[in-house]
Amino acid sequence: MSGQGIRSWRLDDARQSLVLAARGDALPEVVYWGPPVADEAADLAEAAIQDVTGGMLDEHPPLSISPEAIRSFPGQSGLVLADEAGAPLVPKLLYEAAEESDGALVLHYTDAALGLRYSGRFAIDDVTHVITVSAQISSDAPIRLHWLAAPVIPAPQLSDGMIDVSGRWCGEFQLNRMGWTPGIHMRESRTGRTGHEHFPGLLVLGHGTTNMHGEAWGYQYGWSGGHRMVAEELPDGRRQVQFGHASGTELDAATTCETAPLYLIYSNTGLNGCGVAFQRHLRDRIVSWPDARRPRPVHYNCWEAVYFDHDVRILKEIASKAAEMGAERFVLDDGWFGRRDDDTSSLGDWTVDRRKWPEGLTPLTDHIQTLGMTFGIWFEPEMVNPDSELYRAHPDWVLGPTDQIPGRQQVVLNMALSEVRDYLFDRIAAVLGEYPVDYVKWDHNRVLPMPDAAQTRGTYDLFDRLREAFPAVEFESCASGGGRIDFGILSRTHRVWLSDSNDALERLRIQHDAALFLPAAVTGSHVGPRRCHTSGRVLDIRLRAWIAAQRHMGFEMDPRELTEEEASVLRDVTAWWKANRDWMMRADILRLDSADPSVTAELQIARNGGRFVVFAGKDGTSLQIAPRPLRLTGLDPDARYHVSLRNRSDAVGLSRGIPALKSSPVALSGAYLMAQGLSLPWSFPASIWVLEGERL
Numbered sequence: 138m139s140g141q142g143i144r145s146w147r148l149d150d151a152r153q154s155l156v157l158a159a160r161g162d163a164l165p166e167v168v169y170w171g172p173p174v175a176d177e178a179a180d181l182a183e184a185a186i187q188d189v190t191g192g193m194l195d196e197h198p199p200l201s202i203s204p205e206a207i208r209s210f211p212g213q214s215g216l217v218l219a220d221e222a223g224a225p226l227v228p229k230l231l232y233e234a235a236e237e238s239d240g241a242l243v244l245h246y247t248d249a250a251l252g253l254r255y256s257g258r259f260a261i262d263d264v265t266h267v268i269t270v271s272a273q274i275s276s277d278a279p280i281r282l283h284w285l286a287a288p289v290i291p292a293p294q295l296s297d298g299m300i301d302v303s304g305r306w307c308g309e310f311q312l313n314r315m316g317w318t319p320g321i322h323m324r325e326s327r328t329g330r331t332g333h334e335h336f337p338g339l340l341v342l343g344h345g346t347t348n349m350h351g352e353a354w355g356y357q358y359g360w361s362g363g364h365r366m367v368a369e370e371l372p373d374g375r376r377q378v379q380f381g382h383a384s385g386t387e388l389d390a391a392t393t394c395e396t397a398p399l400y401l402i403y404s405n406t407g408l409n410g411c412g413v414a415f416q417r418h419l420r421d422r423i424v425s426w427p428d429a430r431r432p433r434p435v436h437y438n439c440w441e442a443v444y445f446d447h448d449v450r451i452l453k454e455i456a457s458k459a460a461e462m463g464a465e466r467f468v469l470d471d472g473w474f475g476r477r478d479d480d481t482s483s484l485g486d487w488t489v490d491r492r493k494w495p496e497g498l499t500p501l502t503d504h505i506q507t508l509g510m511t512f513g514i515w516f517e518p519e520m521v522n523p524d525s526e527l528y529r530a531h532p533d534w535v536l537g538p539t540d541q542i543p544g545r546q547q548v549v550l551n552m553a554l555s556e557v558r559d560y561l562f563d564r565i566a567a568v569l570g571e572y573p574v575d576y577v578k579w580d581h582n583r584v585l586p587m588p589d590a591a592q593t594r595g596t597y598d599l600f601d602r603l604r605e606a607f608p609a610v611e612f613e614s615c616a617s618g619g620g621r622i623d624f625g626i627l628s629r630t631h632r633v634w635l636s637d638s639n640d641a642l643e644r645l646r647i648q649h650d651a652a653l654f655l656p657a658a659v660t661g662s663h664v665g666p667r668r669c670h671t672s673g674r675v676l677d678i679r680l681r682a683w684i685a686a687q688r689h690m691g692f693e694m695d696p697r698e699l700t701e702e703e704a705s706v707l708r709d710v711t712a713w714w715k716a717n718r719d720w721m722m723r724a725d726i727l728r729l730d731s732a733d734p735s736v737t738a739e740l741q742i743a744r745n746g747g748r749f750v751v752f753a754g755k756d757g758t759s760l761q762i763a764p765r766p767l768r769l770t771g772l773d774p775d776a777r778y779h780v781s782l783r784n785r786s787d788a789v790g791l792s793r794g795i796p797a798l799k800s801s802p803v804a805l806s807g808a809y810l811m812a813q814g815l816s817l818p819w820s821f822p823a824s825i826w827v828l829e830g831e832r833l
């Protein structure tokens with residue numbers, strides 16, 4: 138790229154610079170994304186030019202924000218489309234205009250011969266440091282879109298590899314660490330929802346990066362209909378990362394198509410730098426809280442206590458016990474509508490089942506309100522059982538072929554149909570209007586018969602209408618646990634049901650890994666039954682309670698099963714959570730690099746750095762005999778901290794030594810805590826230490 142005729146743009150903040158440059162009228166390349174640099178963009182563009190040798194073209198085809206096949210690009214193009222009849226179009230986009238404002242940029246390119254216009258949007262948030270990018274394509278004549286990438290970012294060549302995220306029911310947020318190899322690493326969610334299997338996030342790792350140290354480049358795609366991610370190393374060694382909707386999910390020809398927002402963050406403080414930026418951006422920019430100052434209420438959810446067996450007398454008793462333990466919101470789960478005695482019927486029939494609720498829900502909601510709790514209720518709006526009044530009246534409202542394989546005995550409503558959305562709006566609004574509902578748990582328990590972007594847009598539209606009509610109501614995104622978690626759904630909801638696993642040890646791992654992308658304030662975590670219903674494991678109430686207290690706390694067991702001792706532990710931990718939630722729900726979650734692989738530890742630090750809590754959970758027996766010191770992070774090295782073991786009475790008899798924390802608080806410098814770390818008492822597997830720290 139020669140200095141002459143170079144167009145350039147840049148986004149800068151205290152964390153990073155992202156510099157775009159283009160030769161002549163061609164689409165620009167991101168020539169730099171990393172720690173802040175003040176150099177002229179044109180100088181960076183020239184300095185970034187790589188040499189060529191034998192067996193290569195005479196110069197490198199541009200790895201632009203939408204790499205173009207027509208410019209000899211040797212990898213995946215950023216845009217793949219056809220005309221309405223299906224004939225491929227091969228665009229060559231040329232500069233038209235740029236709109237620049239403080240921290241934001243829109244670049245417009247056209248292919249006049251094909252009647253196409255491309256826009257790339259970029260914005261940097263100088264508080265959260267997250268960069269948001271998206272792309273749009275519009276056309277004079279209808280086009281068939283196969284693939285549109287959000288503006289494409291090259292990945293560094295001095296990178297060890299990447300972490301992407303897979304998962305399953307009861308096993309969400311599994312991190313996969315892998316190296317770069319020539320060719321494509323692709324993840325594509327083709328089930329029509331975000332999915333447990335393919336969370337739309339990626340972390341590219343600098344050399345030797347850990348939770349606490351090194352460079353990382355984070356990506357997160359805000360779309361609930363399934364995404365595609367391409368991490369490609371080109372034959373010449375350059376690397377690109379592309380994110381967009383799952384390919385081919387725009388089923389109809391259209392004149393305008395766009396990507397969802399892609400969120401980007403550079404970190405030189407390890408993976409935590411990405412995690413904290415995503416946590417803050419989601420909580421402070423993406424989620425629209427009905428009342429941001431309202432403390433997050435402690436939930437009680439009755440699902441694992443009663444399932445479909447609703448008896449108002451028993452539910453009232455359960456509510457009383459839950460309130461006595463500290464619950465503040467009672468969520469009536471599946472089973473209250475139609476003739477829903479099991480999961481074979483009634484989805485779609487959103488009227489109260491008078492067999493179970495002869496006087497409607499009022500006797501329960503009155504009771505809940507008397508207890509000082511608010512009321513939440515479960516829906517699964519996008520679904521219908523063939524055994525339902527709705528299906529019998531409107532079999533034509535179902536998405537997909539009639540001989541499709543059902544999932545949980547249910548099929549999916551076609552949310553692109555306005556009559557479907559109107560029906561659902563009316564039914565849900567009737568319930569929200571009749572009862573004092575302040576919370577909706579919105580479930581989505583099966584995959585679509587085939588991916589379809591119009592379905593996701595229809596669902597978003599229904600959310601938006603309900604949010605507008607009921608602005609004080611909070612919504613939770615649930616999909617058999619964490620099957621629909623992404624920044625798109627979270628711009629309409631306020632909490633995610635992270636997993637159907639209430640097994641505290643599994644939760645410890647899942648919520649630890651999810652913290653790379655999600656803040657505590659939206660991450661639901663419940664104290665489950667003594668014997669976990671999805672793992673069969675029996676876990677102590679101390680572990681169950683403290684693991685739930687790491688995030689947005691709730692209970693989901695039948696409180697009638699609690700012994701007096703268990704109830705007293707739960708009351709104590711819940712009271713602690715309530716006393717700390719105001720700062721904890723706004724805290725940064727920093728994952729600790731634990732020297733003992735059986736210890737999963739995190740530090741939650743208040744935004745002003747004045748206090749912190751460390752949770753160090755132990756899921757197995759250590760290989761070495763004495764506990765290894767736990768190094769902290771994110772503290773001021775020059776400050777001194779008062780650190781105490783909140784649950785030191787949980788120390789077991791086999792802990793025979795005299796680590797200072799066992800008997801009294803310690804006062805130590807941030808420098809020491811981050812260099813040497815804390816010596817914790819010996820403990821059993823399936824237990825947790827909770828440490829409170831205060832800056833002196």
Ligand code: DGJ
Nearest residue numbers: 440470471615617618637
């Ligand atoms: C799946 C959810 O993840 C559960 O929490 C519960 O709401 C059930 N669906 C109800 O059918």
